[in-house]
Amino acid sequence: MLTVRDVLGLDLVASFGPEVVAGAAGLDRPVRWVHVAEALDVGVMLSGGEIVLTTGLLLADDPKAQTAYMEAMHGADVAAVVLGLGRAFAxxxxxxxxxxxxxxxxxxxxxxxxxxxxxTEEVHARLLNERFAAVDLSDRLRSALAALNLSGASLQRLLDEVAxxxxxxxMLVNLAQRVLASAGDRGALGELMRDWDRVSRQVARLNGNTSVGPDGWIGAPLEARGRQWARLLLFGYRGTEAEGRMIADRAAEALAVHRLVGGGVEFARDGLEGEAAQAMLADLASGSGRPDQLLPRVRALGLxxxxxxxxxxxxxxxxxxxxxxxxxxRRVLAEExxxxxxxxxxxxxxxxxVSLPRDQDAGTAVNRLVLKACEHGPGRGRRFIVGAGSDCVTLDQLPHSFAEAVHVADAALADPPAGPVARLRDVHLRGLVRLLRDEPELQAFIERELGPLFAEQELLDVLRSYLRTGRNKSLAAQEHHxxxxxxxxxxxxxxxxxxxDLDDWDQLVSLYVALLAYDAQQSSASGGESG
Structure with a gap:
């Protein structure tokens, strides 16, 4: 909306030689309409936010009437009074x-x-143009977000469009003020993340409706089936407060639809937390950001x-x-x-x-976590393999440790450990081979040791059985009938x-290592285990 200051800045109005003679502190009041009136009781006809134009004919030579008139204008909450000099007053x-x-x-x-x-015509035209622009912005945003929802776009894509x-x-934050997703300028987001302890406390004070906080922050609740599960936040919106509220409301509507299509309130809460955790874990495991960049995000997510x-x-x-x-x-983590x-x-x-206090035994805590997960899962027996990386005390150690956990889990698929969690020491030679499976030297070793058998798959399978059974010919023959x-x-x-010579132990060890490496590479290429 236009303000009184904006109206005074219009070229046409400036040509009339306007001068602010009182109440300059109120020049940023929004203007809703312009009203021309000479009646002394015009205040009863106003609803607030008007600029009242008058020549003051009925106020001449009557100071008491002038004071009462201004009291009426104050009571009607007008935006401003404009007095045209020349007819009643010089x-x-x-x-x-x-x-x-x-x-x-x-x-x-x-x-x-x-x-x-x-x-009046000039100001009204500007007001109508502003309102049309706001309606147009609302329609364009609603259409863009609806199209994304219909196309099955991700939550991040929706937030990028809103930003x-x-x-x-x-930002999208849950009810515990944890950041689930964000979009917009990375530098500005980084500043917010670094100060998230303070920011989150201010966010928590926003009321349930779409509301405006400090520094132009605008928050809109996200609800599904009568329950709030998150809040959308715009930080430092530079347009009008009304436009900011409208953008927040349209975005909240689209995000609520996006989550409900995915499975309702429970999915809205758990699915969003899963997406946020997935994005954070991917960055921590890949080392794609510097620790000082990742640290504020990790803290904002509550870790x-x-x-x-x-x-x-x-x-x-x-x-x-x-x-x-x-x-x-996630549920077992919370229960524990x-x-x-x-x-x-x-x-x-x-x-x-898993983040543990330094004085807590990490191995015991992780084993208990995995055992609880096994107990909570449906069915009986082992349903998954868990590989653990080395304990870390800084974020920059995580990429190597995550890679280690991947290799351990891969190796443990073929030979599950007796305990709930496999670690590097549990997978022995198989784990070492899998750690090195992408090295070119290992590939050359496989070719040297086993190359002639690649065209003879049956013989390769026989060799695998012969070595796996500890050179027990009877068992190997039975496996292949x-x-x-x-x-x-x-x-x-x-x-x-x-x-x-299959009776030469050195040669047998070389063949066994080459076969383990070959199987590891085949498993990596196919996404499964070859045995």
Whole structure:
């Protein structure tokens, strides 16, 4: 909306020689309309926010009437009074000016002749244009967000669109003031994250409706089926308060639809936390940001890191897609009173990061967490494999430890540990081979040791069984439904093709390591286990 100051800045109005003679502190009042009136009781016809234009004919030579008139204007909550000099007054009447100053009503005099019709037409045209622009902005934003929802766009894509329309940082926070997602200028977001302790306290004081906080912050509640589950925040919106509220409301509507389509209130809460955790874990595991950049985000998500032991876990489902594993681990973390994040990775696994006090035994706490998750899951027996990385005390140690957890979980798929959690020491040679499986030197070693068998898959399978059974020919023959003579013939063929002696332990160890590495590479390429 236009303000009194904006109206005085219009070229047409400026040509009338306006002068503010009282109430200058109120020049930023919004203007709702312009009203031309000479009646003394005009106040009863007003509803607030008007600029009243008058020549003051009925106020001439009557200081008491002038004071009463300004009291009526104050009572009607007008935006300003504009007095055209020349007909009733040559200069500003002192009583009118004193009354306006005392009541804080802006009083403007026009020193040059001013056709009130042109004044009114100009201001009304600007007001209508502003209102049309606001309606147009609302329609464009609603249409853009609806189109994204219909196309199945992600939450992040929706927030990016809101930030583009608003031109300021945007955040989605849950009821515990944890940042679930954000969009907008990275520098501004970083400043907010670094000061999140203070910012979150101010956010918590915003009331349930769309409201305006300090420094132009605007917050809108996100609700589903009568329950609030998050709040959308615009930080430092530079437009009018009304426009900011409108943008926040349209965005809240679209985000509520986005979450409800995904599964209602429970999904809205748990799904958003999962997305936030997934994004944070991906950045921590990849090392894509500097620790000083990631630290404010981690804290804003509610994960303590100072004087803590951080343990990365990779959880791989043994059967099916493992639906709900991330939610399962988040709930068990909460039940156990442990701080942590859990979210899906891009490798059909979930990543879990547990934050523990330094004086707590990390191994015991993690084992208890995984055992609880096993107890809570449906069905019996082992449903997933958990690989743990090395304990970390700083964020920059996490990428290497997450990579270690991935390799341990991969190795443990083929040979599950007896305990609930596999660690590097549990996977022995198989784990070492998987850690090195992408090294070019290891690939060359595999080719040297096993190359001639790649075209003879049956012989490669026979060698695998022979080594896995500890060179027990009877068991190997049974696995393949061969007679012992048939197995002997195939073993002889292997020796001939590879030019090895299967009774030589050094050569057997080389073949075993090469076969482990080959299987690890095949598993990585296919996303599964070859045995």
């Amino acid at each position: 200069t500003t009447p002192p009583a009118l000016r004193r009354a306006a100053e005392q009541r804080g009503v802006p009083l403007i005099v026009l020193h040059r002749p001013a056709p009130f019709a042109k004044f 583009a329309f608003a031109g300021c940082p945007v 303590p890191v100072n004087r803590r032991t951080l343990v990365p876990l990779i959880v791989r489902p043994l059967t099916g897609g493992g639906e709900g594993l991330d939610l399962l681990f 009173g442990l701080a942590g994040l859990a979210g899906w990775t891009g490798e059909s696994a979930i990543a879990v990061l 061969f007679s012992r003579p048939a197995l002997y013939r195939r073993l002889h063929s292997i020796e001939s093709l590879l030019d090895v």
